[in-house]
Amino acid sequence: MAENQVENNELLLTRVFNAPRELVFKVWTDPEHFCKWWGPKGFSLNVSKMDVRPGGLFLGSQTSPEGHVMWGKFVYQEVNAPEKLVYVQSFSDEEGNTVRAPFNPNWPLEIINILTLTEENGKTTLTLSGGPINATEEERAAFEGMRPMVQQGFVGTFDELDNYLASQQ
Incomplete structure (x- = not known):
């Protein structure tokens, strides 16, 4: 399999935000914004590093x-x-x-996320697709078994993003 090829248990989520595409992209790529909305409700994010370029790294910690x-x-x-x-x-x-997930020893070590943004009439449609890459059968099965929880986690994160975008306009 080609590196970074998404396997057949891909996750696909779409959400429309009442904000221009440039702003949505900015809050995904600027640490001053990203730390204020990323993650489940009630969690805090500490950004240690955010170098948004090909080969660059984001490193951070979430606190429940x-x-x-x-x-x-x-x-x-x-x-x-x-x-x-x-x-x-x-x-x-x-x-x-890279370390194993604390909640499941078979969780995939790498998950690719492909975020695309399109704008129409001042609203941005965000599409997020992705899934395990370079994964074993056990890792793919663990991801598939937790897909509903992963999807629900993103719904909550997108709710946080929606609230944050509203505060920025």
């Missing part, structure tokens, strides 16, 4: 309302402002080394 901290990273593959952002997402340690 109970104080549990998880680190993660994105390695940017494609950055085409303001219409496309492609990154490989992984759990990591504080230094950015």
